[in-house]
Amino acid sequence: MTNNDGAKTLNVALVVYTIVVWVYGLCFFFIPGVLVKISGGNPVDSGWLRWSGGILIAFGIGALLVRRNPAKQGIFVLSISLGTLLSGLALLYSWIVHEYSAGMWFIAVATIVVLVVSALLWWGRQKAKAIL
DSSP, rough: OOOHHHHHHHHHHHHHHHHHEEEEEEEHHOOOHHHHHHHOOOOOOHHHHHHHHHHHHHHHHHHHHHHHHOOTOOOHHHHHHHHHHHHHHHHHHHTTTTTSSOHHHHHHHHHHHHHHHHHHHHHHHHHHHTTT
């Protein structure tokens, strides 16, 4: 394996991560009420979701910047890898103990998507370790 192969794997992981965080981030930021309604969950004040949308959008921008020049960006990649892992585990826990008011499909999709993105990031991080 060359450094280029590791960078390509990390690149794919960062693109997938960016797409996922932008989809959730833009929805939470601009249309949180619609997202809650689609999920079938209990109403929630939009402010509780909008701030997280802003954070997700910012992380997506950060991932694109790292994608352009991944050298020495290991701390950021580790941070988003941990973030997706912890988020996925939190969603999985909520799913298992039925700690949600939305439709099961909504939390199941979010759990699976976040854990798959986490696995991609950890794999990309491992393959690109030489440049990070």
